[in-house]
Amino acid sequence: MPGKVSICLSILTLVWSGPALADCPLVWKPADQMSATNGAAPPASAIFAFAHYQNDLIAARETSLTRWDGTGWQELVTWDSGHINELLEYGGELIAGGDFTTQDGTHYYIARWNGQDWLPLDGGTDGAVTALVEYHGALIAAGSFLNAGAQPCKHIARWDGNAWHPLAEGLDPEIRDLIVFNDKLYAAGAGGIHEWDGSAWTLSTDRAMDCLGIYQEQLMAGGPDGLYFRASDQTWQPHPAWGSGRVSLLAIYNDCLLAVANGGGGAPPTYVNRWKGQPWTTIGTADAGVRALAIHHDQLFVGGEFTAMEGMAVNYCARYGPPTLDITQGLQPLAVPAGHVATLSVTATSDSGDVSYLWRKGGQSIPIGTCQGRASGCTSNTLTLDPVLPQDEGTWDVVVSSDGCSLTANPVRLIVLPDPDPPTVAITHPVSDAQYRTWSLSIDLWGTATDRVGVALVTWTNDRGGSGVCMGTANWFAGDIPLEAGANLITITARDAAGNESSATLTVTRECVRWYADADGDGYGDASNWVEACVPPAGYVLNSTDPNDADATVYPGAAPPDTDGDGVPDDMDQCPGTPAGTEVNAQGCPLSQEEPPLANDRDGDGMADEADGCPDDPDKVEPGSCGCGQPDTPRCSQPAPRGLCGAGMAGATAWSMVVMGLGLIRRKGWAS
Numbered sequence: 001m002p003g004k005v006s007i008c009l010s011i012l013t014l015v016w017s018g019p020a021l022a023d024c025p026l027v028w029k030p031a032d033q034m035s036a037t038n039g040a041a042p043p044a045s046a047i048f049a050f051a052h053y054q055n056d057l058i059a060a061r062e063t064s065l066t067r068w069d070g071t072g073w074q075e076l077v078t079w080d081s082g083h084i085n086e087l088l089e090y091g092g093e094l095i096a097g098g099d100f101t102t103q104d105g106t107h108y109y110i111a112r113w114n115g116q117d118w119l120p121l122d123g124g125t126d127g128a129v130t131a132l133v134e135y136h137g138a139l140i141a142a143g144s145f146l147n148a149g150a151q152p153c154k155h156i157a158r159w160d161g162n163a164w165h166p167l168a169e170g171l172d173p174e175i176r177d178l179i180v181f182n183d184k185l186y187a188a189g190a191g192g193i194h195e196w197d198g199s200a201w202t203l204s205t206d207r208a209m210d211c212l213g214i215y216q217e218q219l220m221a222g223g224p225d226g227l228y229f230r231a232s233d234q235t236w237q238p239h240p241a242w243g244s245g246r247v248s249l250l251a252i253y254n255d256c257l258l259a260v261a262n263g264g265g266g267a268p269p270t271y272v273n274r275w276k277g278q279p280w281t282t283i284g285t286a287d288a289g290v291r292a293l294a295i296h297h298d299q300l301f302v303g304g305e306f307t308a309m310e311g312m313a314v315n316y317c318a319r320y321g322p323p324t325l326d327i328t329q330g331l332q333p334l335a336v337p338a339g340h341v342a343t344l345s346v347t348a349t350s351d352s353g354d355v356s357y358l359w360r361k362g363g364q365s366i367p368i369g370t371c372q373g374r375a376s377g378c379t380s381n382t383l384t385l386d387p388v389l390p391q392d393e394g395t396w397d398v399v400v401s402s403d404g405c406s407l408t409a410n411p412v413r414l415i416v417l418p419d420p421d422p423p424t425v426a427i428t429h430p431v432s433d434a435q436y437r438t439w440s441l442s443i444d445l446w447g448t449a450t451d452r453v454g455v456a457l458v459t460w461t462n463d464r465g466g467s468g469v470c471m472g473t474a475n476w477f478a479g480d481i482p483l484e485a486g487a488n489l490i491t492i493t494a495r496d497a498a499g500n501e502s503s504a505t506l507t508v509t510r511e512c513v514r515w516y517a518d519a520d521g522d523g524y525g526d527a528s529n530w531v532e533a534c535v536p537p538a539g540y541v542l543n544s545t546d547p548n549d550a551d552a553t554v555y556p557g558a559a560p561p562d563t564d565g566d567g568v569p570d571d572m573d574q575c576p577g578t579p580a581g582t583e584v585n586a587q588g589c590p591l592s593q594e595e596p597p598l599a600n601d602r603d604g605d606g607m608a609d610e611a612d613g614c615p616d617d618p619d620k621v622e623p624g625s626c627g628c629g630q631p632d633t634p635r636c637s638q639p640a641p642r643g644l645c646g647a648g649m650a651g652a653t654a655w656s657m658v659v660m661g662l663g664l665i666r667r668k669g670w671a672s
Helices: none
Strands: 027-030 047-053 056-061 064-068 073-078 084-090 093-098 110-113 118-120 129-135 138-143 156-159 164-166 175-181 184-189 192-196 201-205 211-215 218-223 226-230 236-238 246-253 256-262 270-275 281-286 290-296 299-304 317-321 325-329 334-337 342-345 347-350 356-361 382-385 394-402 405-408 412-417 424-429 435-438 442-450 455-462 467-469 475-482 486-496 501-510 513-517 530-533
Touching (some): 056 084, 056 093, 084 129, 093 129, 138 184, 175 211, 184 218, 218 256, 246 290, 256 290, 281 299, 281 317, 334 342, 342 412, 424 501, 442 455
Parallel strands (some): 047 084, 129 175, 211 246, 334 412
Antiparallel strands (some): 027 317, 047 056, 056 064, 064 073, 084 093, 129 138, 192 201, 211 218, 218 226, 218 246, 246 256, 270 281, 342 382, 356 394, 424 442, 455 467, 455 486
16 A cells, blocks of 8 residues: 655646636545435435436435535435445436335335436346446446346346346356446456457456556556556556555546555555556545545545544545635626725635635735725725725726635726715814904915815905915915905815815905004004095005104104204204204214313313212213213213213313213214
8 A cells, every 4th residue: 555645736727607716725625514405404424426417416325315515415315225336327317226225115226316206227136236337328237136127137237228138148246346448348346357349248357356447548447456557468467656455446536546545454544545657645544434436526525434534524525626716706897986985895605714805906916005094805805995086997806715725806897987076165264154354454264175086276266356276275275365345255166186166155344444644654644633444545544653643754663853963863952953064962062162171170071060960970960860970871961061061081182082971972964
């Protein structure tokens, strides 16, 4: 018996109405569940034979025929006792052979079932039937019987549709398998292999054989001594790659030769082996006997008395092949308006495990970042695009995977229709109400605009005149909108890429206010001279803070007047009208009017000691508001009788020099 090694099978492709399966591993799966028809499901039982009938897989169990519905077995018909060894579709009916007794108590050993009732074949046989095959349009039955119908038929007989006929003298002893190869009928059993050419039997080998098969145009046989093949010289030779162990079943699956073997004497475990030009490989080990093999929908079905296959618990039946992955509901084309929700959905089933999904657009997987945004379900059976955008238009599909096997759904076209929905726009400043009052000549507005697809443009108009484009879209701003006196209906309009528009309005009433006369034209009005108007009158302004509306040089913040331009303000100039170019002191008086130092002026400030309020302070004539010991300034000194408020140094003789107590010597016409 070959040693158990790792599985190395080529890939199978499921035949189905949709896309082909890709990269599918071959795995074992249970195929043991019984389906309930009327009431509870019957218990599963051992399987002794498989056959195809009306494109369905039929299994012969201990006392019933069952049909595989894709997920489980449905019971079709039962009998009293015994079991069926062989099944064969022939003449539009299902032929069953074995040692069973039908429900009416008749021992048929062989019967035909038309889908509803059991029918006899001209009295059947007088012993068990162990093998069936069709040859030259006739049904051939072999077994332990000696008679078929009214005809003596030693272990093998031919049914022509009406009656039984012998095949020459028959065979001895019982036959275990039948096959047709190169237009000849071969029968294998305990007595070896016999060959029927249509008129006579020839012994091909006297070596006992249990089963027959054909692989790569070569006749194969298995038996107690192992596996053999029919050589070109018509002799039977041991298969060179086979080791030891009895071979009880042969089949062809996925271009490989399958052989069921055990450790000898029929004892478990039982091995399912495959071979395709390399060493034999054990693909499955059952804990009890394997009695039947069948290929259905590209899967290998194995039936028998076992309850475990490759360590997986099963009830007498297991499958081997790619996962049964199917898209039961494909994608449907969609036409969805932009901004609405688009939903793509697919339904898939697998008998091998959980199903996973990967959505694609144009053959490319959706980026994960997109799935975290407005798309959801990129790895589930339903993809939702919320909102759907114009760029989503195109071809979509989904890759469905299970247990290493994948299917791609037929692609569909997603059409994105023009967006029918207008944006939403709102004015939030200066108010969110519909009315606003102000005396300002212009106004600033701002607010928000939203759209499921996106706002392309926001504009403003004033029914009293003026329009423009706002800054921004989702958060927009319109500045310095001019206002006319009275009511101004300002409309803010948002537009999306499809041209849909919506608007919000604000009625801004510009109030009538006080306007103040500006007679001197300095921009500042007279608070005592005003009129109330909605339109500014000529020569009037809103400002009312001019202290002298008759003098354009007098206004808040203006420099104090200096009429004679000597650098001393008029309100401090003690010698107004000094001729231009005249050097003056801090009081605006010419220096030429000052007298020489006095003899009784000990601090030398030009003031006699008896009249000097600060006789020892050359910087002060009298205390004034600044006091003795503080430098004299024009605003805190009093005029000196002789015109000099302090020389800064006693006995100064240079009258044109800088100093003299209170400040700089000035010449009329100089800048201060």
